[in-house]
Amino acid sequence: MFRYILQRGALALAVALVVSFATFMLLNFASDPASAIAGEDATQEVVERIRQAYGFDRPVLVRYFEWLGGVAQGNFGESYYWNKAVGQLVLERAPVTITLALSALFVTIVIAIPLGAMAALNPNSWADRFALTFAVSAQAMPNFWLGLLLIILFGVMVPILPISGDSTWQHFVLPAFVLGSSSVPAVMRLTRTGLIEVMESDYIRTARSKGYRGLSLLTRHAMRNALLPVVSVLAVQLGQKFGGSVITESVFAINGLGRLALQSILGSDIPTVQMLIFIFAITFVLMNLLADLLNAALDPRIRIG
């Protein structure tokens, strides 16, 4: 088990390094940070002076290792656009996005697992067909459009929930629904196929013959095994929620990391964009690592085999 953790951890670290290197190169080759700081009407001379003052004239590899060294020491760089340390910006905005991501995951679980279970217990029934139709529709729904539909619904027709901002918990209900719904199809399908497989297994037949029926059969016997793969997919989905927050936060005017990312891109604030991409990637990598470890802890076959 210890070797397994070590292996996975090393892979995660390598992925994080490669991702940070790739984004740094992409963003620095594609853009000219000096002219971004100087503004649009700056003369060539001013741009050159800024280039030298900030050290952008040095080789990109040197700047990458400088950046990486800074990150390792907790120095995330300076945002030219916000005139603040990037680390401070991120710390200010992160709690909102973490709240949003966790509530979205909660929404996913509450909708997807019962729906998947309902479909699996009665394959090819109306419940199964309803779940499938729901999944197909949710997959084709543009996230931002769903958000706007809810804003129309709750802003005009039934004004019971706030539609913009992040000051109370009610503000998170609609955004969490929008962000959470995008994971419902994948989690629902996985619950369904997992449960169908388990329900046909020998030990469930044994449990049935011992008199277990209905909910107790489901919760005490079937769900435990059927949800094994779901747990790890949920961890991965949580990792994706951070990257997915860009759209939801923009639609609902939530001041989290996603909105910060959009604002920084539009302001050509490369250090902040670079850092946010890195943070989202790291979150995803860590969630994947967590998923692998959870899987190994829950399923002895992976640990040993």
Added chain:
Amino acid sequence: MSVETDPQLLPEDLLAPSPRSQLLHRALSHKGLLIGGFIVGTLILVALFAPLLAPHDPYAQSLAKRLLPPAWEAGGSWDHILGTDQVGRDYLSRLIYGTQVSLIIGFGAASVGLVIGVTLGVCAGYFGGWIDTVVSFVLTAQLALPGLLLAMALVFIIGPSVWVVIGIIGVLHWTYYLVVTRSATQRLKSQDFVAAANAMGASRWQVLRSEILPNVSSQIIVIFTFELGIAILAESSLSFLGVGIQPPIPSWGLMIAEGKQALFFRPSLVLFPGLMLFLLVIGANLLGDGLRDVTSPQGRN
């Protein structure tokens, strides 16, 4: 000229349906496939014949006719069936031309992803060894990247145009092709007909091109259909956020962003383009589901 019967051909062979007709039969009895195919086919026709179908010039502005409601609402006129936008452009015409934008970007980006993913997948599966290790690592790294955010940043920095959007969405969406072609190639590699081709002296390139690729083509087509929907949604998200297709091009995502300004006053400006997106993507997904069921009947669920 006399008709000769082939002595090799037994009556049973003539009676049993050929694999091709079996496939056709399965396709024609698959409801989802037919609905999806109909939706996508119709929208392709709409895109091709947009100049004939659109009642107005999608770029023609008219200050006198700003924000007209759809024809069936009070104040609407049948000259502009779905009303007009903030600068008085006919909304139906813009929706029709928007089909072109979505389909060009969808097909373009899904093709770029196909080339990258299939090349990597076939190489990793066929050669194995260190190539496979490297490709698997690249895959893990690619999956960790926040795709939408990176796409936003790159499109904005490089400068938004249709070609840049196609290229960047394509470059960021190839993992699905890779995973499937890699495992399919691994399976095919050990088959007898590949060994036979090797024994007859076919080069690696010949084996890849004429033995492996034709046998993964149906899976590639299935993924292409799904990626079409994914790319279309990605473009609409980018355009909605202002870092994709730029005005005045009628991209549905951009139209939703523009309509958002009048969200409560004229919700139809947001509703219609969203419905078109939803329809096109659901069509592509149903088509993909159907093609997968039909081409590999054992692989359902």
